[in-house]
Amino acid sequence: MQFEYSIEGGNFSRAGYASSEVKKKLKQLNVDLQVIKRVVVALYEAEVNVVAHAYNGRMEVEIDKDKIKLALVDSGPGIPDIDKAMEEGYSTATPEVREMGFGAGMGLPNIKKNVDVLTINSVVGKGTTVQMITYI
Amino acid sequence: MKKPDFHHALKIVREVCIGCTHCMNICPTEAIRVTNGKAVLIDNRCVDCGFCYRVCPVNAIIVEQDDFNRIFEYKTRVALVPSVMTGQFPDNITTRQIYSELMELGFTHVFEVEQGVEVLFEAMTEYLEKNSKTKPLISSFCPAIVRLIQVKFPALVDNIINLNPPLDISALYFREQLVDEGHDENDIGIFYITPCAAKIAAVKTPPGENDSPITGVINMNFIFNKVYTRIKQGTGDSCIVPDICSLSARSILWSLTNGESVHAGGRSMAVDEIHNVINFLEQLENEEIKDIDFLELRACDESCAGGVLTTANRFFTVERLKKRAARAVSDTEITDQEGKTGMFRHKEKLKKRMTVQPFEPRSMMKLDEDMSEALKKMKRVEEIGKCLPDVDCGACGSPNCRSFAEDIVQGYSKINQCVFVQRIFEKKGILSPEESINIMKGVWGNEKLDKNC
Ligand SMILES: Nc1ncnc2c1ncn2[C@@H]1O[C@H](COP(=O)(O)OP(=O)(O)OP(=O)(O)O)[C@@H](O)[C@H]1O
Ligand code: SF4
Ligand SMILES: [Mg+2]
Numbered sequence: 001m002q003f004e005y006s007i008e009g010g011n012f013s014r015a016g017y018a019s020s021e022v023k024k025k026l027k028q029l030n031v032d033l034q035v036i037k038r039v040v041v042a043l044y045e046a047e048v049n050v051v052a053h054a055y056n057g058r059m060e061v062e063i064d065k066d067k068i069k070l071a072l073v074d075s076g077p078g079i080p081d082i083d084k085a086m087e088e089g090y091s092t093a094t095p096e097v098r099e100m101g102f103g104a105g106m107g108l109p110n111i112k113k114n115v116d117v118l119t120i121n122s123v124v125g126k127g128t129t130v131q132m133i134t135y136i
Numbered sequence: 137m138k139k140p141d142f143h144h145a146l147k148i149v150r151e152v153c154i155g156c157t158h159c160m161n162i163c164p165t166e167a168i169r170v171t172n173g174k175a176v177l178i179d180n181r182c183v184d185c186g187f188c189y190r191v192c193p194v195n196a197i198i199v200e201q202d203d204f205n206r207i208f209e210y211k212t213r214v215a216l217v218p219s220v221m222t223g224q225f226p227d228n229i230t231t232r233q234i235y236s237e238l239m240e241l242g243f244t245h246v247f248e249v250e251q252g253v254e255v256l257f258e259a260m261t262e263y264l265e266k267n268s269k270t271k272p273l274i275s276s277f278c279p280a281i282v283r284l285i286q287v288k289f290p291a292l293v294d295n296i297i298n299l300n301p302p303l304d305i306s307a308l309y310f311r312e313q314l315v316d317e318g319h320d321e322n323d324i325g326i327f328y329i330t331p332c333a334a335k336i337a338a339v340k341t342p343p344g345e346n347d348s349p350i351t352g353v354i355n356m357n358f359i360f361n362k363v364y365t366r367i368k369q370g371t372g373d374s375c376i377v378p379d380i381c382s383l384s385a386r387s388i389l390w391s392l393t394n395g396e397s398v399h400a401g402g403r404s405m406a407v408d409e410i411h412n413v414i415n416f417l418e419q420l421e422n423e424e425i426k427d428i429d430f431l432e433l434r435a436c437d438e439s440c441a442g443g444v445l446t447t448a449n450r451f452f453t454v455e456r457l458k459k460r461a462a463r464a465v466s467d468t469e470i471t472d473q474e475g476k477t478g479m480f481r482h483k484e485k486l487k488k489r490m491t492v493q494p495f496e497p498r499s500m501m502k503l504d505e506d507m508s509e510a511l512k513k514m515k516r517v518e519e520i521g522k523c524l525p526d527v528d529c530g531a532c533g534s535p536n537c538r539s540f541a542e543d544i545v546q547g548y549s550k551i552n553q554c555v556f557v558q559r560i561f562e563k564k565g566i567l568s569p570e571e572s573i574n575i576m577k578g579v580w581g582n583e584k585l586d587k588n589c
Binding site (some may be wrong): 001016019020023024025027028029030031033034036037040041044063064065136 | 290291418419421422423424497499501502503504505506507508510511514515518
């Protein structure tokens with residue numbers, strides 16, 4: 001089962017929409033509630049990162065009987081130092097973004113905690129792909 | 137469909153229902169469909185919020201109550217009255233007047249639901265302290281919300297506070313007190329005057345435990361009409377004044393919005409009106425909203441002042457209760473006073489019985505228990521969805537195109553019930569206009585399609 005949602009950079013009022021849609025699907029599929037919780041928390045953080053840091057992007061969702069594969073693909077500035085970005089508390093968020101309650105630098109670490117496999121590929125000046133796999 | 141998990145107080149009277157779509161469109165859990173020209177309720181989805189009851193243009197939806205005359209089956213007849221009841225009346229009618237009229241109607245005792253609040257408040261404070269790791273803790277006050285969480289947000293059931301609401305605590309206490317005073321247990325009938333359908337459903341099948349200390353439930357609008365008529369007609373020069381112990385300000389305001397949250401400490405919030413609550417819980421589940429310690433969630437706008445069985449304008453009810461609270465003794469004073477008398481004396485014993493069993497998740501969302509089956513069904517839903525117009529007109533008998541696609545996959549509907557699909561099929565020559573008419577009769581009944589236009 002595959003789904004795709006588009007994500008608009010800079011539009012915080014829509015941030016979370018795609019994650020909520022995926023959550024509904026997982027509930028419909030009777031996926032374990034604890035698994036849903038973890039997946040959705042990670043997905044939401046990744047979705048917000050596209051909104052906060054990139055220009056635009058999409059969410060690709062692939063669900064089968066034993067795993068949930070999620071990818072956030074964006075065009076944006078990219079991440080120059082991924083290891084650094086993964087550190088707790090590291091953030092390049094602008095003051096405006098912080099004003100909205102984001103920018104604690106906890107998003108990526110939180111994603112890591114909540115999924116089984118996390119792969120980040122990024123090209124500076126082009127964009128970022130964040131891939132997450134959770135086994136059911 | 138499965139046998140219902142819940143008792144429902146809301147009933148659709150088939151003979152009266154005209155098969156419009158008002159109830160189907162407003163239902164926050166998509167629990168209503170139209171077939172054969174009548175609205176039908178999907179039991180396991182309904183949370184008894186009563187929004188359908190509010191919007192029905194012909195009063196075909198009723199809230200099933202106990203027959204008033206049942207009170208006379210008991211020697212000791214208690215009216216258990218929530219504070220919003222006093223808020224139904226204009227300012228010049230006193231609480232005492234209202235309660236005397238209740239005695240005139242046949243009750244032997246009038247007790248106030250909110251007398252249980254101070255004891256509950258103490259138990260809740262301890263509970264919040266002990267369970268502060270669970271964030272947020274969600275109040276179990278509103279039974280419609282408890283059911284909403286069970287069916288739509290099952291991952292949050294463990295956040296619901298496992299304590300009885302004031303109603304059950306008071307009923308337990310008064311029953312015991314009356315027995316102590318020498319009344320025969322079997323002769324005591326405790327009748328709750330309810331502002332809503334959800335409370336009835338909860339009394340008939342409590343969401344947490346199994347038996348309720350309440351004998352029966354009577355609708356607030358029914359009692360209001362009886363009492364107000366007597367007062368208006370001046371028949372009410374009654375002199376029986378029931379003995380009412382005064383409530384604290386906190387107790388009087390407990391059932392209103394922010395009634396609990398202002399006393400919960402930490403970072404506490406109140407959200408009222410069920411659609412608002414659903415939006416809030418969606419965000420909470422994604423952890424878009426975090427670091428809240430306590431959540432008060434109520435199904436009705438302005439909480440119980442806006443209950444479906446209330447008569448007065450909810451904003452006036454709030455105003456009146458606030459005035460009453462301003463006249464009441466302060467919260468600390470009442471605690472001191474109550475320490476010597478009444479319910480507080482028995483608080484340790486009551487607290488032991490205040491805990492309810494953990495709430496069970498009862499998800500209504502799943503397409504199938506088995507995930508591979510659910511995946512197949514979801515694929516079908518997606519395919520069907522592509523054929524539907526996304527107009528959400530409801531002419532198929534389902535509240536929107538998406539739920540219609542799900543209904544088809546679950547075998548409850550057929551795709552040719554969609555008026556757009558019918559036109560497409562007619563153009564292709566698969567369906568004749570007569571066949572379309574017959575299909576629509578299946579959804580909406582004969583009458584609407586036999587008109588002479
Ligand atoms: N999709 C992305 N495109 C470009 N940069 C990104 C992207 N995602 C993350 N980053 C960079 O990695 C940093 C760390 O991300 P992380 O999600 O951990 O924290 P944050 O988004 O800054 O704050 P928080 O998620 O706590 O609100 C960001 O500040 C940003 O510089
Ligand atoms: S807010 Fe009060 S009146 Fe409304 S459903 Fe909940 S308990 Fe009933
Ligand atoms: Mg982030």
